[in-house]
Amino acid sequence: MTTYLTRTPISLDTLLTEVADPGCGGTCAFLGTVRNGPDDQGVTAIEYSAYEEMVEAEFGRLLADARGRWPEARVAVRHRLGTIPVGEASIAIAAAAPHRAQAFEACRYVIEEVKRRVPVWKKELRVDGSEIWVDPSGRPTVRPSDRPSHV
Amino acid sequence: MDSATPATVRVRFFASYAELVGRSEAAVSLSLPATVGDVVRRVREDFPGARALPERPLAAVNLKQAKLDARVQDGDEVALLPPIAGGR
Numbered sequence: 001m002t003t004y005l006t007r008t009p010i011s012l013d014t015l016l017t018e019v020a021d022p023g024c025g026g027t028c029a030f031l032g033t034v035r036n037g038p039d040d041q042g043v044t045a046i047e048y049s050a051y052e053e054m055v056e057a058e059f060g061r062l063l064a065d066a067r068g069r070w071p072e073a074r075v076a077v078r079h080r081l082g083t084i085p086v087g088e089a090s091i092a093i094a095a096a097a098p099h100r101a102q103a104f105e106a107c108r109y110v111i112e113e114v115k116r117r118v119p120v121w122k123k124e125l126r127v128d129g130s131e132i133w134v135d136p137s138g139r140p141t142v143r144p145s146d147r148p149s150h151v
Numbered sequence: 152m153d154s155a156t157p158a159t160v161r162v163r164f165f166a167s168y169a170e171l172v173g174r175s176e177a178a179v180s181l182s183l184p185a186t187v188g189d190v191v192r193r194v195r196e197d198f199p200g201a202r203a204l205p206e207r208p209l210a211a212v213n214l215k216q217a218k219l220d221a222r223v224q225d226g227d228e229v230a231l232l233p234p235i236a237g238g239r
Binding site: 116117 | 163165166167211214215216230232233234235
């Protein structure tokens with residue numbers, strides 16, 4: 001069975017091998033990496049959790065949608081779960097197609113749909129020891145002080 | 152009018168919602184016909200921490216996103232999903 005999830009570092013080489021095809025002249029790779037930018041308040045890592053059964057199902061539907069749009073493209077994707085340190089990839093996508101335009105388009109489509117449809121959640125781990133759930137606009141959904149004390 | 156049909160659905164909570172409710176799943180009994188919204192209302196009544204959940208959360212039935220007016224059946228898995236972690 002195909003699995004789109006992993007708890008170990010993602011190998012982009014593996015994805016590139018999966019999409020490689022003599023008929024493909026363009027391959028586009030995307031890596032989403034854990035960031036600690038100037039506005040990120042000392043992020044050291046992000047803990048990714050998921051509704052794993054639905055992630056697998058949703059990736060299957062999403063890649064079928066991509067095949068419908070770009071029938072000649074070959075797309076591979078992995079999402080990593082667990083605690084991922086700054087600088088390491090949480091998601092990787094490789095899209096190969098006969099020509100570069102379809103490769104770029106398919107790759108962009110998949111990452112945008114993942115962000116919209118795939119049930120994965122992020123908890124930022126910060127240098128001051130705090131842990132904060134992140135919602136799509138980057139705001140905390142639950143502050144540590146709001147959590148039940150038994151958690 | 153048809154007599155009510157009893158049904159049980161498995162409700163799953165994830166990420167911040169699991170922390171709020173203090174559990175990752177629950178069995179909820181209700182009478183059919185019922186909707187995802189009915190399941191949400193029942194959960195918010197039955198579990199003290201669940202009152203902090205939104206009244207209209209994102210939801211999935213049997214691994215697929217579903218609207219709150221979607222019908223549920225006996226044995227369905229209903230998941231309440233925090234906002235999906237996008238990023239720009």
